[in-house]
Amino acid sequence: MRAPGAAEYVPTGADIADLRAAARACHGCDLYRHATQTVFGEGPASADVVMVGEQPGDHEDIDGHPFVGPAGRLLDRALAEAGIDRDRLYLTNVVKHFKFEERGKRRIHKQPGRTEIVACSPWFDAEIDAVRPQLVVCLGAVAAHAVLGPTFKITAERGETHTAERFSVIATVHPSAVLRAPDRTAAYADFVRDLRRVEAAIRGLRGNA
Numbered sequence: 228m229r230a231p232g233a234a235e236y237v238p239t240g241a242d243i244a245d246l247r248a249a250a251r252a253c254h255g256c257d258l259y260r261h262a263t264q265t266v267f268g269e270g271p272a273s274a275d276v277v278m279v280g281e282q283p284g285d286h287e288d289i290d291g292h293p294f295v296g297p298a299g300r301l302l303d304r305a306l307a308e309a310g311i312d313r314d315r316l317y318l319t320n321v322v323k324h325f326k327f328e329e330r331g332k333r334r335i336h337k338q339p340g341r342t343e344i345v346a347c348s349p350w351f352d353a354e355i356d357a358v359r360p361q362l363v364v365c366l367g368a369v370a371a372h373a374v375l376g377p378t379f380k381i382t383a384e385r386g387e388t389h390t391a392e393r394f395s396v397i398a399t400v401h402p403s404a405v406l407r408a409p410d411r412t413a414a415y416a417d418f419v420r421d422l423r424r425v426e427a428a429i430r431g432l433r434g435n436a
């Protein structure tokens with residue numbers, strides 16, 4: 228039987244703390260079956276910026292927190308270099324459970340499919356409703372497609388500011404793509420360049436606050 232999606236697990240009008248608690252029991256798709264736990268978003272509930280990635284990775288699945296593995300550490304370094312305070316961001320993922328395949332003792336990341344992305348989207352929608360950010364920063368194609376639509380092209384439009392109905396959006400690559408890049412130095416420099424644009428956008432919106 229097909230899993231029903233997350234909608235029936237999402238409490239209406241809940242704040243972030245209640246959403247996080249409810250998400251622990253989500254069986255809206257099959258990913259909960261093999262993952263360790265739900266990895267919900269974290270950060271100030273009143274953050275003006277939401278940063279969203281694809282899904283938790285191996286470390287995040289075990290620790291229960293977003294962006295704490297190697298990609299998260301790279302993100303931390305790049306944020307610091309761009310002058311962005313991670314503690315003022317609300318950080319989350321489009322999909323809240325780790326999807327992987329086992330190879331020996333290793334768990335290898337598997338990209339979530341459209342069914343899982345759609346099933347999990349009520350959680351991200353609820354996070355946006357609760358936090359009400361002015362800027363959403365998408366890390367990677369899965370996040371960018373979820374926010375900006377399936378025709379969005381990261382390679383062509385990364386670092387540009389887009390205006391959605393309720394907030395502005397800037398998309399860049401996922402930090403794990405920087406780690407996998409053949410020329411990691413150049414990929415990291417491009418990533419920091421995009422984050423500097425994010426920093427300028429944040430300065431603009433806080434100046435206008």
Ligand code: SF4
Pocket residue numbers: 232233250253254255256257258259265322323324343346347350
């Ligand atoms: S991935 Fe999302 S929809 Fe699927 S079980 Fe986890 S929280 Fe629920």
